[in-house]
Amino acid sequence: xxxRTVSNLAAGEGANPLxxxxxxLIVGTIAFTLLFLLLRSKVVPMFEKAFAERTDAIxxxxxxxxxxxxxxxxxxxxxxxxxxxxxxEAQKIREDARVQGAAIIEDLRAKAQEEATRITAAAxxxxxxxxxxxxxxLRNEVGALATELASKIVGEALDDQVRxxxxxDRFIAxxxxxx
Amino acid sequence: MSVLLSGDEGFKPPSxxxxxxxxxxxxxxxxxxxxxxxxxxxxxxxxxxxxASRKALIxxxxxxxxxxxxxxxxxxxxxxxxxxxxxxxxxxYLFTLFTFILTNNIFGxxxxxxxxxxxxxxxxxxxxxxxFVIFHYVAIKHKGILPYLKEIMFMPGVPKPVYxxxxxxxxxxxxxxxxxxxxxxxxxxxxxxxxxxxxxxxxGDHLLxxxxxxxxxxxxxxxxxxxxxxxxxMVQCLQAYIFTLLxxxxxxxxxxxxx
Numbered sequence: 464x465x466x467r468t469v470s471n472l473a474a475g476e477g478a479n480p481l482x483x484x485x486x487x488l489i490v491g492t493i494a495f496t497l498l499f500l501l502l503r504s505k506v507v508p509m510f511e512k513a514f515a516e517r518t519d520a521i522x523x524x525x526x527x528x529x530x531x532x533x534x535x536x537x538x539x540x541x542x543x544x545x546x547x548x549x550x551x552e553a554q555k556i557r558e559d560a561r562v563q564g565a566a567i568i569e570d571l572r573a574k575a576q577e578e579a580t581r582i583t584a585a586a587x588x589x590x591x592x593x594x595x596x597x598x599x600x601l602r603n604e605v606g607a608l609a610t611e612l613a614s615k616i617v618g619e620a621l622d623d624q625v626r627x628x629x630x631x632d633r634f635i636a637x638x639x640x641x642x
Numbered sequence: 643m644s645v646l647l648s649g650d651e652g653f654k655p656p657s658x659x660x661x662x663x664x665x666x667x668x669x670x671x672x673x674x675x676x677x678x679x680x681x682x683x684x685x686x687x688x689x690x691x692x693x694a695s696r697k698a699l700i701x702x703x704x705x706x707x708x709x710x711x712x713x714x715x716x717x718x719x720x721x722x723x724x725x726x727x728x729x730x731x732x733x734x735y736l737f738t739l740f741t742f743i744l745t746n747n748i749f750g751x752x753x754x755x756x757x758x759x760x761x762x763x764x765x766x767x768x769x770x771x772x773x774f775v776i777f778h779y780v781a782i783k784h785k786g787i788l789p790y791l792k793e794i795m796f797m798p799g800v801p802k803p804v805y806x807x808x809x810x811x812x813x814x815x816x817x818x819x820x821x822x823x824x825x826x827x828x829x830x831x832x833x834x835x836x837x838x839x840x841x842x843x844x845x846g847d848h849l850l851x852x853x854x855x856x857x858x859x860x861x862x863x864x865x866x867x868x869x870x871x872x873x874x875x876m877v878q879c880l881q882a883y884i885f886t887l888l889x890x891x892x893x894x895x896x897x898x899x900x901x
Contacts, residue, residue: 480658480763480833481826486671487764494680495768498742501688503734509695510713516700 608638653848656840661761661833676759683745683759691741716740716886724890725897732893735776739769740886743828747878750836751871758878761832763825770825773889778816781896824888831881835874842867 612634667673694709702710716737721729743760750758759765781790794816795809846863849856 478658478662480661480761480829483764483767484671484762486674487677487762488768490672490677490680491765491768494684495738495742495772498684498687499734499738501684502691502738502741505688506691506695506709506713507734507737509698510710510717513695513698513700513702513706513710516698520700 653845656837656844660840661836663757675757676762676765679749679755679757679759680746680765682755683742683749687741687745712741713737720883720886720890724887725894728897732776732890735772736886736890739773739889740882743769743885744879744882747832747882748875750832750878751839751874758832758836760828760881761836763829763833766825766829769828769885770821773824773892774821777889777892777896780893784897785899820892824885828881828885831877835870835877838870839867839874842870 615630615634663675665671665673666675666678691709691713694705695713697703697706699706717729717733720740721733721736725732746759746765749755750761785793794812796805797808797812800808842863846860846867849860849863
């Protein structure tokens with residue numbers, strides 16, 4: 464108290480600095496309330512809105528990414544299953560083709576065999592026919608020749624071996640010539 | 643001290659009278675410098691933050707980022723961390739408190755303005771009364787008036803005879819000490835800081851007018867004044883932070899169920 468009195472005396476004046484002034488109290492109240500109302504109505508909601516939108520944007524981004532990943536996974540599964548289906552189908556087609564090819568070959572072979580058998584049969588039939596014909600004609604000819612030979616042998620005396628042989632040779636040569 | 647210096651070429655040391663600034667217009671007490679500064683702070687703060695928050699961009703520009711940094715500091719580091727899940731209700735108040743005190747304090751070292759309105763005790767009183775009313779109101783609404791008074795006066799888990807001592811102390815703490823310390827801490831820091839700057843700068847100025855030996859000392863006084871200005875900046879920010887932090891703590895105490 465005494466110190467303040469001294470300093471007040473030295474300064475010539477100066478009120479107790481702990482005593483508030485009415486004007487300042489009123490102004491302080493008004494100014495602070497005004498600032499409070501302004502910040503509460505204009506600033507805080509806008510900042511909070513920005514924060515909420517930012518959180519939303521980040522959360523939404525993550526959600527979208529997760530969704531896209533899920534979709535990609537589903538597509539991958541789909542394609543994988545399609546691929547394995549296609550591979551299975553190709554396998555089946557190849558198997559079918561192999562079986563079919565084998566069947567065709569078998570079929571062809573059977574046909575060829577049959578054809579060969581048929582040709583062989585026809586050939587042997589014709590050979591048989593020709594043989595029969597040859598035999599028939601040979602028989603006729605041999606008969607005639609034998610008759611002719613016999614008549615010749617009878618006509619000429621077969622007294623010696625040499626002559627007999629010569630006759631036979633000549634006969635055969637005649638045969639060959641007439642052929 | 644004043645006697646010593648007053649004999650020395652008529653130097654008047656800075657005193658409490660230096661805080662009693664006269665009205666600018668006529669004798670109207672509403673036209674003093676501190677009052678203008680307080681209104682200026684309201685204009686500056688609201689203009690800055692409205693401009694910063696107006697667009698509410700998801701990707702903030704520089705202005706919005708600056709505003710958001712201050713807002714987020716009060717919102718998260720002061721309100722949310724101290725008060726807990728009900729903090730959002732008190733963010734506008736704490737935000738206003740912090741920006742208002744900080745801006746007015748910094749006026750103390752802004753060239754040309756160079757006066758901290760918070761060294762006028764009326765303004766800290768007003769702010770302390772706001773905090774006082776709010777934290778009592780919140781506590782009464784949250785707990786009911788009688789349980790609240792009972793909690794203050796008869797702290798649970800204390801032997802009965804101790805209440806003779808504890809009850810007056812607790813009552814004084816809640817109804818006198820808290821608002822008083824809150825306002826006086828801010829006032830005294832700003833008052834003393836401004837006085838200190840006045841001493842060194844006016845003193846340096848006065849030394850310059852003295853004899854040659856004193857002239858040589860003058861730069862040291864100015865250098866000290868400049869150094870103290872930086873120190874003051876720290877104190878100004880710190881005091882704004884402490885006032886807001888304590889307000890948040892009192893509100894948190896009012897919301898807490900256990901003492």
